Amino acid sequence: MRKEFLDMKVRFLMTLIVMIAIFLSLMPLKNWVVELLEKNESVINRYVGSNFVKELKDWSFYIYSQWFGKNFGQLVPIIGIIFAFPLFSREVENGTIEFLLTRNTRGKVFLSKLIVSSSLLIGTILLLCILPMIYTFVMSIRFNPKYVPILTLHVLVGAVLWYSITLFFSVAFSDQVKSILSSFAVLAITTVIGIVKYTKFMNTYSYIMGIKNAHALGISYLMASLFLVYSSWVIFKRREF
């Protein structure tokens, strides 16, 4: 498992650094954003709503809308994809899969990769979810954490779903480019299809960035994730190298 961690170290740290940098650059911009929007209040009122600028002055609303509802929320599927795309495809592409499979059973190789990468993903997502609470506490800013638990749940489920989709491609393909491109293609297609009312469930963003109780959808996403992880295992078990 040490090797798996070393393998993921750069991706994990880079993701964490980039996301923390985005968060830290977002927070001091609050007053500037509000001022900018106030200057154009008439336009904002017409298109976004009359209370938006007023509400944005509130730290809680700013964090929920700009962090969970925008910057972090939009990147959740991409974080899931980044953590999963090279897991198996890179080993096959670089020929190192033979080193692993001739020293351990396929089950152990699959599990060690799954455990390390999913633990780091969940850890990263949790940290990014509680980041606003840590920041507001340190900076003595009033923040109502009422929606943090539900958003954390949604974000986690979304990240796990995209991680599982990419894991499947990573096992199925022998090169990293195919696995990452396939995942992004699925993300783009499902988001576009999700615009239609009857296939709204395909747009995972509305779930990831939403605060409505959507347990049925969340459970469906989790079931789909489990199915994808199991399918990945079946392909890995049967695949020739």
Add this chain to the structure above:
Amino acid sequence: MILMVKNLSKVYKSGTGVRNIDFSVEKGEILAILGPNGAGKTTTLKCIIGLRKPNSGSIVLSGKYSYLPEEKNLYRWATVSQMLKIAENYTKDFDFEKAQRILGDLRIPLHEKVANLSHGQLTSLYLSITLAQNADLYVLDEPTWGLDPLSRSYILDEIRKIPLDEKSVLYTSHIVEEVEKTADRVIILKSGVLVEKGVIDEIKERYVAIRVKKGERMRGFLYKETDEEDVYIVKKDGNSGTNYEPASFSMIVEAMMRGEIG
């Protein structure tokens, strides 16, 4: 017996692969698989260790194996020292000190990154990891390919020592002289078919070189032509009355690789 392979067939969509291969490896024996590129040597080894699934046939491996692949790919981001630690973590019964000793003897720097190693050094590192694993059967695919003469000699010595502990070696090579010095028995593959097997001296007994007048045709492989005579490699059976001389192992293998002999 440590390995028994019966009627092994593995055919790819392209039509290449191996067909009806039969052989066994005894305890304390070195068995070499000889053959040109594309003969099916690597496919045979990969089927034995489970990386490829045979279409038919049976493989019985009684014990642990240690494998050196044809492509010596290791983690390029790691240093040699880190690579040994990774191997130790991933491998049961790994002798870390033995791996370090082999690397020291082959003068591979421990602090060097795997990405910076030459092909020969990478092969040496992979060999040190493979040989440091305590196994009953060492499956080595082209173990000396890309090594300098000193390293090759050192590695062949290490391979020859393996049977002293009642352990076995199954290895592939296309260097006939090397196989002749190292292996107890050989099997020869050509285009996925086993064309000859046995103890090297016995194989040498089965074939002879016959000199005939220039232009005189006979059933066998025309190995060499001179101004006055032709030299054929033929099976000894059925040529008892002919004037023949012993053929070297490399002549026999070359004849098998290049054309039919019989």
